[in-house]
Amino acid sequence: MTPSLPTLPLSQLGGPGKGQFKYDFIIVGGGTAGCVLASRLSLLPGSPTVLLLERGGSDRGWMSSTPLMSTSWQMDEKKCSSIPTVPQQGLDGRVCDMLGGKILGGASTFNSSLYTRGLPSEFNIWASQFDLPSWSFSKLLPYFISSQNHRPNSSPIADLLPPSNTASAYTGADGPWATTNPSVFTYPSSKHFVVARAGFGEGLKIGLGALVHKLDLDHDGTCKGVWFSEDGKPESTLLHASCCQETILTSGTVFSTQLLLLSGIGPKAELEELHITCLVDLPDVGRGLADHLSVYLPYTVPITDSLDRLENSPLHAIKQIASFALFRTGDFTFQGSQTAIMISSTHIPEILSEHSPYSKERPLWTSSLAEEEVPNLEILPLPFRFHSSMDDGKPDGKTPDLRKGKYNKSVGYLSPISILVRPKSTGTIKLKSKDPREIPACDPGFLTDPADLPVLIQGLRLAAKVVDGMIAGGYDVKPIEKNNPFAFGKECSDDELKAYVKKWAVPAYHMSSTLRMSGQENDGVVDGCLRVKGCKGLRVADASVFPTILAVHTQAPVVVVAEKCATMIGEEWSKASH
Numbered sequence: 001m002t003p004s005l006p007t008l009p010l011s012q013l014g015g016p017g018k019g020q021f022k023y024d025f026i027i028v029g030g031g032t033a034g035c036v037l038a039s040r041l042s043l044l045p046g047s048p049t050v051l052l053l054e055r056g057g058s059d060r061g062w063m064s065s066t067p068l069m070s071t072s073w074q075m076d077e078k079k080c081s082s083i084p085t086v087p088q089q090g091l092d093g094r095v096c097d098m099l100g101g102k103i104l105g106g107a108s109t110f111n112s113s114l115y116t117r118g119l120p121s122e123f124n125i126w127a128s129q130f131d132l133p134s135w136s137f138s139k140l141l142p143y144f145i146s147s148q149n150h151r152p153n154s155s156p157i158a159d160l161l162p163p164s165n166t167a168s169a170y171t172g173a174d175g176p177w178a179t180t181n182p183s184v185f186t187y188p189s190s191k192h193f194v195v196a197r198a199g200f201g202e203g204l205k206i207g208l209g210a211l212v213h214k215l216d217l218d219h220d221g222t223c224k225g226v227w228f229s230e231d232g233k234p235e236s237t238l239l240h241a242s243c244c245q246e247t248i249l250t251s252g253t254v255f256s257t258q259l260l261l262l263s264g265i266g267p268k269a270e271l272e273e274l275h276i277t278c279l280v281d282l283p284d285v286g287r288g289l290a291d292h293l294s295v296y297l298p299y300t301v302p303i304t305d306s307l308d309r310l311e312n313s314p315l316h317a318i319k320q321i322a323s324f325a326l327f328r329t330g331d332f333t334f335q336g337s338q339t340a341i342m343i344s345s346t347h348i349p350e351i352l353s354e355h356s357p358y359s360k361e362r363p364l365w366t367s368s369l370a371e372e373e374v375p376n377l378e379i380l381p382l383p384f385r386f387h388s389s390m391d392d393g394k395p396d397g398k399t400p401d402l403r404k405g406k407y408n409k410s411v412g413y414l415s416p417i418s419i420l421v422r423p424k425s426t427g428t429i430k431l432k433s434k435d436p437r438e439i440p441a442c443d444p445g446f447l448t449d450p451a452d453l454p455v456l457i458q459g460l461r462l463a464a465k466v467v468d469g470m471i472a473g474g475y476d477v478k479p480i481e482k483n484n485p486f487a488f489g490k491e492c493s494d495d496e497l498k499a500y501v502k503k504w505a506v507p508a509y510h511m512s513s514t515l516r517m518s519g520q521e522n523d524g525v526v527d528g529c530l531r532v533k534g535c536k537g538l539r540v541a542d543a544s545v546f547p548t549i550l551a552v553h554t555q556a557p558v559v560v561v562a563e564k565c566a567t568m569i570g571e572e573w574s575k576a577s578h
């Protein structure tokens with residue numbers, strides 16, 4: 001039987017004064033990384049006491065375990081934080097929405113569940129450029145393997161994959177994260193990691209609806225605990241929880257950064273402007289915000305080939321619900337996309353000029369790819385309407401809401417998305433005020449580096465070429481005339497495509513690198529053990545510590561950061577207790 005979660009009312013987890021409630025470890029943010037850590041730390045020998053504080057609630061019901069349905073939570077503000085960017089100069093001043101989790105399990109409860117790790121050479125660049133030898137790919141591979149539960153399957157797409165993709169030297173079969181080759185049902189959320197898979201120890205206590213306001217820091221930078229209150233109730237009492245060993249921030253890139261700044265850890269001048277006493281002057285806090293930027297091309301396809309059919313045909317929807325409920329098959333197992341092209345833009349001109357299928361093999365799975373060979377583009381063919389405005393031509397940079405906007409119900413949609421996965425543009429996170437409820441000013445600096453726009457343009461050209469191949473093969477796919485720059489078979493100039501990108505590009509929700517890890521002195525925010533520099537008893541373990549953004553979807557690497565953090569803490573805990 002699945003154990004129930006060890007949640008308690010907040011008044012039983014913290015008190016108005018210091019020292020009433022003590023824990024060995026406090027974890028701030030019960031999202032993707034936080035749940036992994038809570039599970040691992042509470043299972044350490046000697047059953048340490050672990051407090052996990054999560055701002056959101058916990059989902060009950062079937063939606064989170066139905067892949068296609070859980071992605072709809074991306075539009076639910078109770079479960080998902082919508083984080084507006086500052087106006088993006090690179091996108092003609094548009095404000096975009098970035099998303100983060102606000103629920104136990106975090107973004108893993110509603111993301112698209114694409115499992116990607118990052119290429120060996122990317123981690124090896126981390127290791128060599130930032131003096132982080134224990135973060136090389138060979139050092140991280142055991143964590144990827146031990147966290148993974150790979151279940152190969154047969155499907156039209158899976159059968160095309162070369163056997164090396166499932167080689168046992170790289171894949172795990174016994175871990176808590178279920179992954180498959182494409183098109184099979186998985187049960188991927190981090191909350192389920194705690195509840196049903198890795199389990200938890202008796203010392204774990206979880207506080208839901210708990211907004212952590214700031215860390216309780218001594219003047220020498222020692223973290224003594226946290227201050228928190230009930231979220232959404234400004235009048236509720238501020239509670240304190242003390243920590244005897246360590247506090248670990250896993251609040252996601254934006255909110256872990258905000259918490260350090262609110263606690264007086266960050267660039268001194270910036271903090272003083274807001275009358276926050278700077279306890280640890282760390283200039284790199286909030287610098288280096290990076291996210292992937294994506295732009296799609298709209299096409300129509302036969303309704304029978306698109307997920308749009310679920311909305312347009314009640315009979316089809318009922319059949320699919322039955323198929324999922326009875327056999328765990330059908331459209332509801334779908335999680336976003338079943339295949340992707342990862343490519344370096346340096347190869348695209350050659351591909352575009354070729355008339356025969358491109359057949360050169362390039363071994364990406366080597367430990368030291370030349371910089372220009374590391375893929376900087378991903379093409380994801382999504383078999384549904386991606387943007388509410390796809391037909392009516394009004395981009396707003398907001399989270400795509402598939403329920404809104406005009407569209408033609410007699411056809412299906414295909415939306416190949418080009419994603420810039422190695423952006424050179426980066427930006428900042430800065431506080432707007434001392435209020436922990438106010439979302440900080442997030443500026444990912446989209447397209448501020450002139451190298452980025454030409455790469456995305458190459459991505460659009462490649463995506464259009466792939467679709468051209470489908471048309472040439474006799475498939476009924478048509479560009480939507482109003483918005484697709486490749487409509488009417490016309491040649492598109494780079495200027496037209498630049499304007500298109502600026503008008504339509506949206507974030508891919510893979511924010512990272514604002515609390516960069518670095519083994520070098522006077523660089524970055526956390527060291528190779530994820531400890532905040534200049535502080536004691538304080539670590540960060542989420543995507544904010546990535547030294548550079550990885551060219552992949554970020555969940556698996558975030559899980560590995562949390563796993564490695566738990567191992568490092570566990571080793572110290574074991575030494576101390578013997």
Ligand SMILES: Cc1cc2nc3c(=O)[nH]c(=O)nc-3n(C[C@H](O)[C@H](O)[C@H](O)COP(=O)(O)OP(=O)(O)OC[C@H]3O[C@@H](n4cnc5c(N)ncnc54)[C@H](O)[C@@H]3O)c2cc1C
Nearest residue numbers: 029031032033055101102106107111112113114212553555
């Ligand atoms: C819509 C979407 C789709 C995605 N699709 C994929 C995909 O298909 N594959 C993939 O690999 N990656 C995907 N990602 C990215 C991936 O999900 C994230 O990188 C990863 O889940 C981030 O984990 P995290 O632990 O850093 O943050 P989160 O999972 O967001 O967790 C942070 C948690 O901290 C809590 N918190 C924040 N502030 C406080 C506070 N002050 N007090 C208490 N709690 C707080 C939040 O409520 C939240 O639950 C997607 C992301 C999104 C948003």
